[in-house]
Amino acid sequence: MRSERGLLIVLSGPSGVGKGTVRKALFEQEDIHLNYSVSATTRKPREGEVNGVDYFFKTREEFEEMIQNNGLLEWAEFVGNYYGTPVEYVEQTLQQGKDVFLEIEVQGALQVKKAFPEGVFIFLAPPSLSELKSRIVGRGTETEEVIQNRLTIAKEEIDMMDAYDYVVENDEVALACERIKAIVTSEHCRRDRVSKYYKQMTEAE
Template identity: 60%
Template sequence: MLKKDHGLLIVLSGPAGVGKGTVCNALREVDDSIFYSVSATTRAPREGEKDGVNYFFKSEAAFKEMIANNQLLEWAKYVNHYYGTPLQYVNDTVRSGADIILEIEVQGAAKVRERYPEGVFIFLAPPDLSELRKRIEERGTENTELINERMSVAQAEIEMMAQYDYVVENDKIENAVKSIQSIVLAEHCRKERVIDHYRQFVEVK
């Protein structure tokens, strides 16, 4: 294995309902070397979600205080709620040599790209829009008006696919996980990430 002096920041993004959380959970089950960054949000917990595990659930006032104190790598307001990535945990993880994956919305991914261009940006795409709508409806957490709003936003987000390094289609979860693992392995083999380590073996004349 190649030496890892510095971990990767992997950003997994895509429209709501595409299955980002499901794919991340499946990835963690088969690969415990990738750390999962827990985001902060002002939305209410869904059934079964736990504070500090799925999200850090914050009041709007507490979230805005984090913004003012520059404690977030990125943040965005999406469908009337704030979402953001706590900065300290991300920095500590990659500096330790471990990889960390961020599961965030498209707006947040764009902000991370500005501050952390060396990250690995993966767009998780649905097989088609009808399947995406079906998945959102099956969650049973939004009314028709909100579903229509999410679908409108999703179409705009899919058009932003060109800003990403990779696109992975989430047709079957296990295939999406294998694709992400392959991307991570390939990124660790990029010459830009390893050349300085191997240059120390070459005597400069």
């Protein structure tokens, strides 16, 4: 890597679009060199989720203490639960020249963009709203009221995609992963990220 500081890559999109599924598939690939920043949340774990791997599962009291102590890069309340990104790991990893990958809700992504405008922001989009609803219903974990709330919010979030650098459609998980990898490679080749290194190289000759 030619840049001194790592890239902050933010993946977000509406609830049910498959952010977690795409992230897990992406990190299972051998040629990926990203450091996943685990988010904190007050929602209950879903089946198969592991504390400290998928999320840091917190009580509302614990989460609100993190807010008060400025321990979060971003946070948001979504459908009655808090979600947030612990700041210490992100900063330390970027300073080491390593890339950090965040998988977060749209509200949180917009907060991060204010603090890290140099980040790479990717909006994961569903093929259609009907497909999005099918995925949410297919979880079998939410009531009809929560499903309708998520769909209403999803429509609002899709309207926010103009705030992102890239849009990746999650029609097939494998294809979505390849698109994200292509974006990361492209961002590492951007002139404004690498020119300082090459200028220093020529000046040293």
